Amino acid sequence: MRTGKGFARKKHRHKAASAVAPQDDVYRAGFACFVGRPNAGKSTLTNAIVGQKIAITSNKPQTTRHVIRGILHRPDAQLVLVDTPGLHRPRTLLGERLNDLVREVWSEVDVIGVCFPADEPIGRGDRFISSEVSALKAKVIAVVTKVDLVDPQTLAQRLLAVAELYDFAEIIPVSAVSGHQVENLTDAMIRHMPESPQLYPDDVLTDEPEQVLIGELIREAALEGVRDELPHSIAVLVEEMLVEGNLTRIFADIYVERDSQKSIVIGSRGTRLKEVGTKARAEIEQLLGRRIYLDLHVRVAKEWQRDPKQLRKLGF
Numbered sequence: 001m002r003t004g005k006g007f008a009r010k011k012h013r014h015k016a017a018s019a020v021a022p023q024d025d026v027y028r029a030g031f032a033c034f035v036g037r038p039n040a041g042k043s044t045l046t047n048a049i050v051g052q053k054i055a056i057t058s059n060k061p062q063t064t065r066h067v068i069r070g071i072l073h074r075p076d077a078q079l080v081l082v083d084t085p086g087l088h089r090p091r092t093l094l095g096e097r098l099n100d101l102v103r104e105v106w107s108e109v110d111v112i113g114v115c116f117p118a119d120e121p122i123g124r125g126d127r128f129i130s131s132e133v134s135a136l137k138a139k140v141i142a143v144v145t146k147v148d149l150v151d152p153q154t155l156a157q158r159l160l161a162v163a164e165l166y167d168f169a170e171i172i173p174v175s176a177v178s179g180h181q182v183e184n185l186t187d188a189m190i191r192h193m194p195e196s197p198q199l200y201p202d203d204v205l206t207d208e209p210e211q212v213l214i215g216e217l218i219r220e221a222a223l224e225g226v227r228d229e230l231p232h233s234i235a236v237l238v239e240e241m242l243v244e245g246n247l248t249r250i251f252a253d254i255y256v257e258r259d260s261q262k263s264i265v266i267g268s269r270g271t272r273l274k275e276v277g278t279k280a281r282a283e284i285e286q287l288l289g290r291r292i293y294l295d296l297h298v299r300v301a302k303e304w305q306r307d308p309k310q311l312r313k314l315g316f
């Protein structure tokens, strides 16, 4: 996990700003993240803003593990999005590390978007998160997500309830699925960014190593349609990538904690693992823009979530 180095502000002189003069002639750049209860729509929103599938979405809570940044480049600004796992009650060493990581990320960003799903009432988790972020230096924007799922009355109620929670810099309703208001949200986040030179070169979309992104895509495919308790028990390690002409061979291990989980992931006569491979391969080919051959192995690493050595090996 790329936490140690923090968000080093690698400065890159920007060329574009003078060509397309923004209204106030100021170039802004900085870091932002979305927080919110599990399933609030944070990853989907990150993808909608950056326009490329880099964060992992799932309809199961707590599947976002790695801090993955997507970078939005505009003539007048650069928005670096950081994707964090949710804060939760730590039950394992992994849980504790995740919480430390979340706080570390929160303290380093310029803008935090707190996400409240429009289709669910405000709950204790939302209050907890709002009070946690209020102590930070970052500007805090409330984002009411998934507005395509509710009628206007429900949305109005939700907006009022959010306004009562905390004195947010802005409250913006969006739908990452329909795209409604996503651009307005982006504008608002950029408005609250500091004046700054460009932080990353124009062609960089994320600074996660390819291997981590690939591992996440495999993990996402492996999680699809399996029992609820499994998300916490799967980790993926990309062992090797070999480029042979225009084919890239990728060898990856899917780690589970128990033999019983291994058979779930593999499925009867390997059918499930084959599906996982097909799905992941299509996603990885899209990401890399190259043809790939994917070799997957399922391995049991007993209690990997509690073992510091195993955690380190798996990137936590």
Ligand SMILES: Nc1nc2c(ncn2[C@@H]2O[C@H](COP(=O)(O)OP(=O)(O)OP(=O)(O)O)[C@@H](O)[C@H]2O)c(=O)[nH]1
Residues within 6 Å of the ligand: 036, 037, 038, 039, 040, 041, 042, 043, 044, 045, 056, 057, 058, 059, 060, 061, 062, 063, 064, 085, 086, 145, 146, 147, 148, 149, 174, 175, 176, 177, 178
């Ligand atoms: N209808 C609708 N569904 C959405 C929208 N945004 C997200 N979803 C769905 O809500 C579910 C959760 O979305 P994620 O983006 O994975 O949520 P998250 O907050 O990153 O979840 P965690 O990783 O658990 O913290 C997925 O099934 C998404 O497809 C939206 O704008 N409209």
